[in-house]
Amino acid sequence: MTGIKDVAERAGLSVATVSRALSGKGNVSPTSRERARAAAAELGFVLSYHASSLASGRTHNVGLVVPSVHRWFFSAVIEGASAALLEAGYDLTLYNIGENPAHRHSVFNDFLLRKRVDAVIAVSLELSEAELQQLHAMHRPIVGIGGPLPGASTIRIDDSGIARKATNHLLGLGHTQIAHITGHEAYDQDFHLPGTRRSGFEEAMNDAGCPVRPEWIVSADFTIEGAYAAARQLLASAPDRPTAVFAASDEMAIGTILAARDFGLRIPDDLSVMGIDGHDLGNVMGLTTIDQDAKGQGALAVRTLLGAITNGLVLEPADTEHPTSLVVRSSTAVPKAGAS
Amino acid sequence: MTGIKDVAERAGLSVATVSRALSGKGNVSPTSRERARAAAAELGFVLSYHASSLASGRTHNVGLVVPSVHRWFFSAVIEGASAALLEAGYDLTLYNIGENPAHRHSVFNDFLLRKRVDAVIAVSLELSEAELQQLHAMHRPIVGIGGPLPGASTIRIDDSGIARKATNHLLGLGHTQIAHITGHEAYDQDFHLPGTRRSGFEEAMNDAGCPVRPEWIVSADFTIEGAYAAARQLLASAPDRPTAVFAASDEMAIGTILAARDFGLRIPDDLSVMGIDGHDLGNVMGLTTIDQDAKGQGALAVRTLLGAITNGLVLEPADTEHPTSLVVRSSTAVPKAGAS
DNA sequence: CGCGTTTCCGCAAGCGCTTCCACAAGATGC
């Protein structure tokens, strides 16, 4: 294997100068810099990042902790973060927690402590006291996405506001009989997200003077499958059916649409449906939604961290609100005349 | 930061012995081993993997190169691989190539050569000569999934066989008017996968004495959206419509089902649809499919690589065929009497 | 032209581990 020594020899420079030339730090004359570059290129030399990390303390590697890689939000964040990191020359180490508690435990008590990452992005994770402590014990910048993360900077969206905005969209079309699909309570304990969106919904309804019917608030697990089942129950009773459904996520909105079709309901004629997210399938499904730009959130997290790393300053815990946008497609419309 | 030196001091042992005790290699008396462990635990000590890698040449890190993290197959492979790696104490570095050619270039010419990974898993990537060369220049074990990878071990499924199996399922139900949704030619150049599945389809049709109608073979880009558009065209002409569609992937089958619904076609009464994959949505959509266990393939790739790493032997290029299974759900049925 | 600055560069000391080697005991063989 060719090392920096070989490059130095070939370039007729010292190892130190080659190191500085290639990393761009320190004063190196343009001539030497060019010679170092040329020699490295000719030899196909690429720095050993282990050695580099060991010597410099910088790993050029960011850890990304996610609860799952399958669900839309997480894969979108990964996509956004990975592109931004690649661009910056950083590696991305993925820690996919999954369902297994043992895995979760080892990620926090082992993997993250290996001093292999310069920074950590944690996505939608509600951490225990102990986990939080381990995280901070790394003494590395941390950014949380999609959930609170005490002591760390977070990127979030205005969940309550967008729920109001979504509900107002339906109200504005003339709907008054609106159901809401929220997340299970278990999720609420973690991220408070279902509850926040739900209260946004209720506020908007109250402001409009529309009663919120408790039996029209059903919960699911944020997946298409789960919402499909929940929506089937909601839509089962023909005479007493909402004219619109606001789901707390696009995946649940899609499940609702699938369920509606099973009952022969036409979207949006018989039922308007909207969600929150900006899911890729939204386009095919004609889903009206509020786009939260998950990719952008991932990229922003990376920019935040890299800024902190290169400035060497400790990341001040701060909340950044990420913008969202209403995307109107064909799943929402004025309620059919005659529908109550 | 506490280092191995502190542990050694606390345990009353030499650094060398502590290293051996913690790694489990070399001869260490049970007493010393226990003392080392205890001291490490008390200090909350976790090895610096940089230093460890530098000294030992082993990184405890595997690189996973994927074209995208969004599409089902890739995220399933990631999920499977990540769990298996976590289990083994290995880190997973994710290289998401994406659409950007510059990213692709830097992954192969830069990132992978940083000597940070012990092995590489490449998923569904058709590599150029140069990329292949860079990959092999790492001198690390490589496993390919979902596509050929010259000079490396690969894990694959019997594409032709499962296409025949799928087609035979439809034929067995009594369908003769079967359409096929294949992948675009561009994909064929890469993975040969669409072509292989397509010929499996054609073989089965020929064997059954059913004519293959060229206008009933349409292509899409393997996504739900793409197949949705393609299927709309396919299904547009009411009088002359297939009674069944076999899509080369579940995502495309789902797109087909969505399109069929737009035309008021009932699944499976008016149209049987099946795919290949084992997509999570298959359940909700009632999709008959051939499950290829992508997670299992990811896990198998990891096991193969770890075996090679720990045995220190070069991985003999070998093809492993991963088993698949027919999953019959509600999207396929005997064709309606009266349909041609 | 001399002197203080600045720029560029090489030396060498690490970064925090692993592992080769040597060595001291205790175990074993004849």
Next chain:
DNA sequence: GCATCTTGTGGAAGCGCTTGCGGAAACGCG
């Protein structure tokens, strides 16, 4: 009884870089 293994341990030499330090060369200024 002595020679020979085996086992457990510590010393020390790296692994392949980065970077502080000091010297040499180039520069600016009166």
